[in-house]
Amino acid sequence: MTGELDGLKAQIRAAEELKAFNEFSDDLQKQLPSWLPEDYARVKLESLAHDPVARLAWDTRNIDPKAAALDLAHVQFALKQLQGNPNADPAKVRELNQLAYQLNVAANSAAILRQARNMILKEANGLKPPIDPEATADRDAIAQAIREGQGPINIPEERPNFAIMDDKTFRDYTKRHYGF
Numbered sequence: 001m002t003g004e005l006d007g008l009k010a011q012i013r014a015a016e017e018l019k020a021f022n023e024f025s026d027d028l029q030k031q032l033p034s035w036l037p038e039d040y041a042r043v044k045l046e047s048l049a050h051d052p053v054a055r056l057a058w059d060t061r062n063i064d065p066k067a068a069a070l071d072l073a074h075v076q077f078a079l080k081q082l083q084g085n086p087n088a089d090p091a092k093v094r095e096l097n098q099l100a101y102q103l104n105v106a107a108n109s110a111a112i113l114r115q116a117r118n119m120i121l122k123e124a125n126g127l128k129p130p131i132d133p134e135a136t137a138d139r140d141a142i143a144q145a146i147r148e149g150q151g152p153i154n155i156p157e158e159r160p161n162f163a164i165m166d167d168k169t170f171r172d173y174t175k176r177h178y179g180f
Helices: 003-032 040-050 050-060 067-086 090-107 109-126 132-149 167-179
Strands: none
Touching: 003 040, 040 050, 040 109, 050 090, 050 109, 067 090, 090 109, 132 167
16 A cells, blocks of 8 residues: 555655656746747756756755855855765765765756756857848749739849949949940
8 A cells, every 4th residue: 555655655756856847848948949949948847857867956956055055154165074984984975976966966956957957048049040021021022923914023123233333244233224
């Protein structure tokens, strides 16, 4: 019975974690450019699951950072005492080092997650949109004019650069535009 209860608690915890992750990724997605895929933030955040620091920061995000910092100070004090002792148990030193690492990440979990969020935002904002809005607008205007049968389409020519134009090109331009 205890095993079943523990299993149900684990399922509830997993569902809560998934809900928190979905909320976090949805909030981040809202801050990204609209032309990115709708699962961009989620995919980037899931890729951070392979980073042990980011994963530990996520797992310890609800721990009070002040309490974690206080516990870290106690662990570091005990670690210094053990390291000063030549007869100290190496397993105990490794265990305290591991605990100090975890407490350090827990104390800084908000900053670590904020860095991950900012990294994703910076990367996403640096990506160029897949289409050129001006070219698309021009194409749409031309297609609309053709559909409505408005007659010839007036596409303005690029302004000539007379400074680099040779005499023959200048004469052709003048004849075409002014008739003489």
